[in-house]
Each structure stands twice: as structure tokens, then as C-alpha cells.
Amino acid sequence: MAFQNARMLAPDDRLAKTGPVRRVFRRVEAGALIGAVVVWAFFALAAPENWLSITGVARILDSSSTLGIMAVAVALLMIGGEFDLSTGVMTGTTGLIAGMLATELNTSIWLAMLVSLVFALAVGFFNGWIVVKTRLPSFIVTLATFFVLRGANVGVTRLVTARVTVSNIDQAIGFLSARGFFNLEFTLLGTQFRTSTIWWIALAFIATWVLQRTRYGNWIFAVGGDVNSARNVGVPSERVKISLFMVTAAAAWLVGMMGILRLRSSVASEGIGQEFVYIIAVVTGGTLLTGGYGSVVGACIGALIFGMARVGIVFAGWDTDWFYSFLGIMLLVAVLVNAFTRKRAEEVRIAAAKARTEEEVT
Amino acid sequence: MAEPILEVRDITKLFGSVIALSKVSTKVYRGEVTCLLGDNGAGKSTLIKILSGVFQPTEGTCHFNGEIVTLRSPREARAMGIATVYQELSLLPLMPIWRNFFLGAEPEKGSALLRRFDIEFAKRTVREELRKMGIEIRDPDQPVGSMSGGERQSIAISRAVYFGAKVLILDEPTAALGVKQAGMVLRYVAQAKARDLGVIFISHNPQHAYTVGDRFFILKHGKVLGSWTKKELSLEDMIRNMSGVDELEALSRELEQIAAGRQERNNGMENES
Known part of the structure; x- marks a missing residue:
């Protein structure tokens, strides 16, 4: 190694310049975190008496939890470089299937839920399989799935029940135990929380661990970043992508089950439009629309921002008609903040890398 | 002279009626840099694709360690120890160095449900392996996209070396680089050679090739124009031949x-x- 000189092996003194503040800003979640703090502070000023109570916290978490569960799965899918527009309607489809099986055929709700899960996984597999085999954009493929399911939700429900709702699901065998497992109220610190919140937190932990700490997680980043490069080094890209679609469909199933167990009924229009809310929560959390970069924790913070806005508008006594306009503005601000912080972080890194390279070769 | 690690004998490759290669023979030795030179369309790419298992020759044989081998796929070639670093590198710009380095061959620890990527090992190994090539990285978490072209080449090369390559095929590694960056890559080529790999260096830049090469081998219109050792060939002659x-x-x-x-x-x- 005759060519190595002492400078190249000297400990890098520029490392010290990356202070703790910059390190936080560098993180994927930085933009979302700032957004969450701003929204929280905003409603803390607008409606302090409810907002700052433990009941307020419980309401926010409840409002965020099912959205959060979906955001966790959609984040993984989007980091893997794909979209799924059938997620929202899938929460309705799975609920209708389980509900109709339980009420019309009088099966146990557990069996009905199992059949519904199998259906969801099959649709997820189908979405993924079409996307990897045809190489069509997943946006188009899942948009087709969305419309098919949307139509079938109304069509099949009307055929079976002669209405567009499935009700009396609580009459089904095993309803109470299922409700206890998926969506139960419990009292903590004198306030009602729901098990859906615990599901959300647990799934976020698992997904983060898988993404950051496992081989499969590495593959998710890789297939989202550049599927050809990933394939060249031996990543089974098709398996990874198909499995991500299946995970997303399974998450939609879980949210669908939480919905029917809580409301005891299901309507054919359930979930439509929600797919965009999931994607927005994920993007607010710092995940790139183009894939290969992102965070599950960020997506959860994105979901939390939405939950806060939904609850905060009610607490502040505002007209809820304006909720979506408010969300739109918030989304724009969050994404701008996000883009700005990431760009800054990238610039710092690239400048440092350039400086170092020039130093090495001169 | 020792046995060549890799040898091709009378390789011919036809694409329909187009003769891409015609009776090409060459030898690659351990601890040497064999330069494959020639203008665009001379058949360089076809030959390296045969050596890396992408194409199969129409006629002729490949010998690895003295034995006849058939390379049916890039995976097979890689398993045998023939690693090819293409210009596009197969690196993911948004991913950290350590994730890129082990992509597709992640070291794991733990069992059953807790089976996981051994991140500490990956970060430590990346640092050590790059140090062996003469690069000091300060942060294995740095995304590859923020590194210079020369550094990226060197990561791809050291990855191939780490995963047991015996023959390293470098496809125009200096083509897209500036003078300084190219110099950096040439150093890493010399490093790979010093670690007893047989290096095949493809280039149409005679200066770069002459600087690191031990053996030169010029292709023209799918035929071997000649092969020389460094002693037998001056840079002038090489350029004239090319x-x-x-x-x-x-x-x-x-x-x-x-x-x-x-x-x-x-x-x-x-x-x-």
C-alpha cells in the first residue's frame, strides 16, 4: 500500500462538525416531527382545556390508530417502490365479506374473518403479481382493482342483503371474543383507550424492526431504489414486491375487521377515498414517492398529524365541513418542510463528500 | 509462469449471421492485470459477457483453473469466483454504504423469528474492507449517492473482492470519470492485483490501460489483433495497434x-x- 499517505488514514476531523441538531434534521422523520409539533401547539392554543387532557390524548390516538396501521403497511410498500390505490376500498370489502358470511350464513365471526383474510391476501397477491409480471405502473393496476372492488362492494351487497349495508354483525357467534381481540375499550388513567391503538404501536415496532434490522428490510429499500440493480446482486425482487402488496392487503383486512367489530355493521361505501389519506400520511412522514427511501416511524407521525387535525377541529368547535381543506393545506406545508429539511441534509453531505474526494486525490 | 486462472480458447460468438467474435483466445493470470482493448464494436462487451456467464459462446471453451467450465448464468460465474463490475455498478444511491455492500448477501445472526441482519458486523467489515483498498470512510451510514464516482467504483470493486472473487472483470471503470477520479480507480485496480486477483481491465483509453496493465490484448472487428506483455509493447505501438x-x-x-x-x-x- 505504497500509495497510501498519512492524511488518508488520519481520523476525520470533519466528523465533529455534524452536531446533534443537524443529526436530528438529517433524519427522514424530521419534517413530520416538526409538523406534528406545530399542529399540536396550534390546537393546544386553540382548544387548551380538552387538548391538554388525558381524554384528549385518548381521542387523538383513537382517531389516528386505524389510519396509522394502514400507514405502516403502505410505508413499506412505498419504500419498496409501489403504490396501492385499492387499500381504502379493501377495508370495506373485507368488512363486507366477513359481515355477510357471519350474518347470512351464520358462520362464526372468526371463520368469516379468516375467509375474508384469505380473500384479501389473494387480491394483494394478484395486484403484486400483475405488477411484477407486466411491469405496468402499480398506480394503474391497483386503480383497476380499486374500481372492481368498489363496484363489487355495492353489487354483491345488494344482491345478498337487498340493501347496501350489512348490519347486526354483533349477533354472530364469537363476536365478543373477536371484538375483545381486535377492538376493545379499556380504561387507563381513568380514560377509555382502544386496543386498536395497541395494535398500531405493536405493528409499527415490528415493521420498523423488519425494515431496519432484517435482510428482508434491506431488500425492500433495494427494490424501491433500483429494481435492476437489486436483481443483479441476487435480491428476489418479485417475491419482495408481491409480499409487500400482500402485507398491505392484510393490513386493510385488519382495519376492516376493527371497523365492523366496533360499529357492528358495514356499509358498501366504506373506505373509499381513504387510500389517498394513507399515502398522504406516508409521504408526510418523509417517504419518497419514488421509493427506496422512507420510514415507518415517519408514516406513524404522519398518521398522528391527521388524527390530531380531525380531533382538534372538533375540540376547537370549528365547522367540520372544512376538514379536508385544512388537511390539504397541512399536507402541502408538511411536504414543503420535508423537502426543505431533506434537501439541506443532502447538500451538507454531498458538499462534505466532494471536499473529501478532492482532498484525497490531490 | 504459473497456470492461468482463466483462459478462453478459440471462442466464436455468432448473433444470427453477425460474427461478434471469431476464434478469440486469451489467458488471465493471478496477480496480473490483463487489459482488453479495442474500439467500440470490437467485441469487448461480447467477450466479457461470455466470461461473466451472460452469453454462451457458439464455439470454443472456457477454462477456469485449468478445467473446462460452462458458465450458464451470471450467478454461476459469480459462484465460481468470476465477478464483473459493470459501469452501472449495481449500487443503490439512497442506501448507506454498508447496506449496499452486503445487498443480496446480508450476514445474519439470531435464530427463528429474531433472525436479523448483523448490522454491527456489516458496518465494521465495510470499514475494514475499504481500508484495505486504501479508502477511509468516516461514516458507513453515508448514502452511496453522496460519494464520488471513483469512490463508488472502489466500493463495487472491494465488494467483489470481499465476496471471494478470484477473477475481477472491470468494464470501463474509468470511462465516465475525470482525470483525478480515474487515477483513484487505477490505484484500486493495482490494489486488487496486489491481493492476487486476476484482473481483466476493459478500456479504450490506452493511457489508463498502460499505467496498470501487465498484459495487453487488442480486439478488432471480433478478432484478436495481438497480445503482448508490457515489455513487448510500447505505448506508441499500442495506440497504433488500437x-x-x-x-x-x-x-x-x-x-x-x-x-x-x-x-x-x-x-x-x-x-x-
């Missing part, structure tokens, strides 16, 4: 300048070693 006789006039003035530069460089190399 380009046509017609272009010689235009080149002659340039050659004198290059020759003067080589003298300096040769002196420099002697001083270094």
Missing part, C-alpha cells in the same frame, strides 16, 4: 507529448515501488 493506420498521421503529434508524459510516469513508478 487505431487504424489512417489515423496515425493525426495522432503522431499527440504521441510525442504522451511519450514524454510516460517517461515521467515511469520514473515516478520506479521511485514509488
Whole structure:
């Protein structure tokens, strides 16, 4: 190694310049975190008496939890470089299937839920399989799935029940135990929380661990970043992508089950439009629309921002008609903040890398 | 001279009626850099794709460690120890160095449900492996996209070396690089050679090839124009062989300048070693 000189092996003194503040800003979640703090502070000023109570916290978490569960799965899918527009309607489809099986055929709700899960996984597999085999954009493929399911939700429900709702699901065998497992109220610190919140937190932990700490997680980043490069080094890209679609469909199933167990009924229009809310929560959390970069924790913070806005508008006594306009503005601000912080972080890194390279070769 | 690690004998490759390669033979030795030179369309890419298992020859044989082998796929070639670093590198710009380095061959620890990527090992190993190539990284978490072209090449090369490559095929590693960056990559090529790998260096830049090469091998229109060791060939002769006789006039003035530069460089190399 005759060519190595002492400078190249000297400990890098520029490392010290990356202070703790910059390190936080560098993180994927930085933009979302700032957004969450701003929204929280905003409603803390607008409606302090409810907002700052433990009941307020419980309401926010409840409002965020099912959205959060979906955001966790959609984040993984989007980091893997794909979209799924059938997620929202899938929460309705799975609920209708389980509900109709339980009420019309009088099966146990557990069996009905199992059949519904199998259906969801099959649709997820189908979405993924079409996307990897045809190489069509997943946006188009899942948009087709969305419309098919949307139509079938109304069509099949009307055929079976002669209405567009499935009700009396609580009459089904095993309803109470299922409700206890998926969506139960419990009292903590004198306030009602729901098990859906615990599901959300647990799934976020698992997904983060898988993404950051496992081989499969590495593959998710890789297939989202550049599927050809990933394939060249031996990543089974098709398996990874198909499995991500299946995970997303399974998450939609879980949210669908939480919905029917809580409301005891299901309507054919359930979930439509929600797919965009999931994607927005994920993007607010710092995940790139183009894939290969992102965070599950960020997506959860994105979901939390939405939950806060939904609850905060009610607490502040505002007209809820304006909720979506408010969300739109918030989304724009969050994404701008996000883009700005990431760009800054990238610039710092690239400048440092350039400086170092020039130093090495001169 | 020892046995060649990789040898091709009388390789012919036809694409329909197009003769891409015609009775090409060459040898690659351990601890040497074999330069494969030639203009665009000379058949360089076809030959390396045969060596890396992408194409199968129409006629002729490949020998690895003295035995006849059939390379049916890139995976097979890689398993045998023939690693190819293409220009596009197969690196993911948004992912950290350590994730890129082990992509597709992640070291794992733990069992059953807790089976996980051994991140500490990955980060430590990346640092050590790059240090062996003469690169000091300060942060294995740095995304590859923020590194220079030369650094990225060197990561791809050290990844191939780490995963047990015995033959390293470098497809125009200096083509897209500036002078300084190219110099950096040439150092890593010399490093790979010093670690007893057989290196095949594809280039159409005679200066770069002559600087690191031990053996030169020029292709033209799918045929071997000749092969030489460094002693047998001057840079002038090499450039003359690579380009046509017609272009010689235009080149002659340039050659004198290059020759003067080589003298300096040769002196420099002697001083270094």
C-alpha cells in the first residue's frame, strides 16, 4: 500500500462538525416531527382545556390508530417502490365479506374473518403479481382493482342483503371474543383507550424492526431504489414486491375487521377515498414517492398529524365541513418542510463528500 | 509462469449471421492485470459477457483453473469466483454504504423469528474492507449517492473482492470519470492485483490501460489483433495497434507529448515501488 499517505488514514476531523441538531434534521422523520409539533401547539392554543387532557390524548390516538396501521403497511410498500390505490376500498370489502358470511350464513365471526383474510391476501397477491409480471405502473393496476372492488362492494351487497349495508354483525357467534381481540375499550388513567391503538404501536415496532434490522428490510429499500440493480446482486425482487402488496392487503383486512367489530355493521361505501389519506400520511412522514427511501416511524407521525387535525377541529368547535381543506393545506406545508429539511441534509453531505474526494486525490 | 486462472480458447460468438467474435483466445493470470482493448464494436462487451456467464459462446471453451467450465448464468460465474463490475455498478444511491455492500448477501445472526441482519458486523467489515483498498470512510451510514464516482467504483470493486472473487472483470471503470477520479480507480485496480486477483481491465483509453496493465490484448472487428506483455509493447505501438493506420498521421503529434508524459510516469513508478 505504497500509495497510501498519512492524511488518508488520519481520523476525520470533519466528523465533529455534524452536531446533534443537524443529526436530528438529517433524519427522514424530521419534517413530520416538526409538523406534528406545530399542529399540536396550534390546537393546544386553540382548544387548551380538552387538548391538554388525558381524554384528549385518548381521542387523538383513537382517531389516528386505524389510519396509522394502514400507514405502516403502505410505508413499506412505498419504500419498496409501489403504490396501492385499492387499500381504502379493501377495508370495506373485507368488512363486507366477513359481515355477510357471519350474518347470512351464520358462520362464526372468526371463520368469516379468516375467509375474508384469505380473500384479501389473494387480491394483494394478484395486484403484486400483475405488477411484477407486466411491469405496468402499480398506480394503474391497483386503480383497476380499486374500481372492481368498489363496484363489487355495492353489487354483491345488494344482491345478498337487498340493501347496501350489512348490519347486526354483533349477533354472530364469537363476536365478543373477536371484538375483545381486535377492538376493545379499556380504561387507563381513568380514560377509555382502544386496543386498536395497541395494535398500531405493536405493528409499527415490528415493521420498523423488519425494515431496519432484517435482510428482508434491506431488500425492500433495494427494490424501491433500483429494481435492476437489486436483481443483479441476487435480491428476489418479485417475491419482495408481491409480499409487500400482500402485507398491505392484510393490513386493510385488519382495519376492516376493527371497523365492523366496533360499529357492528358495514356499509358498501366504506373506505373509499381513504387510500389517498394513507399515502398522504406516508409521504408526510418523509417517504419518497419514488421509493427506496422512507420510514415507518415517519408514516406513524404522519398518521398522528391527521388524527390530531380531525380531533382538534372538533375540540376547537370549528365547522367540520372544512376538514379536508385544512388537511390539504397541512399536507402541502408538511411536504414543503420535508423537502426543505431533506434537501439541506443532502447538500451538507454531498458538499462534505466532494471536499473529501478532492482532498484525497490531490 | 504459473497456470492461468482463466483462459478462453478459440471462442466464436455468432448473433444470427453477425460474427461478434471469431476464434478469440486469451489467458488471465493471478496477480496480473490483463487489459482488453479495442474500439467500440470490437467485441469487448461480447467477450466479457461470455466470461461473466451472460452469453454462451457458439464455439470454443472456457477454462477456469485449468478445467473446462460452462458458465450458464451470471450467478454461476459469480459462484465460481468470476465477478464483473459493470459501469452501472449495481449500487443503490439512497442506501448507506454498508447496506449496499452486503445487498443480496446480508450476514445474519439470531435464530427463528429474531433472525436479523448483523448490522454491527456489516458496518465494521465495510470499514475494514475499504481500508484495505486504501479508502477511509468516516461514516458507513453515508448514502452511496453522496460519494464520488471513483469512490463508488472502489466500493463495487472491494465488494467483489470481499465476496471471494478470484477473477475481477472491470468494464470501463474509468470511462465516465475525470482525470483525478480515474487515477483513484487505477490505484484500486493495482490494489486488487496486489491481493492476487486476476484482473481483466476493459478500456479504450490506452493511457489508463498502460499505467496498470501487465498484459495487453487488442480486439478488432471480433478478432484478436495481438497480445503482448508490457515489455513487448510500447505505448506508441499500442495506440497504433488500437487505431487504424489512417489515423496515425493525426495522432503522431499527440504521441510525442504522451511519450514524454510516460517517461515521467515511469520514473515516478520506479521511485514509488
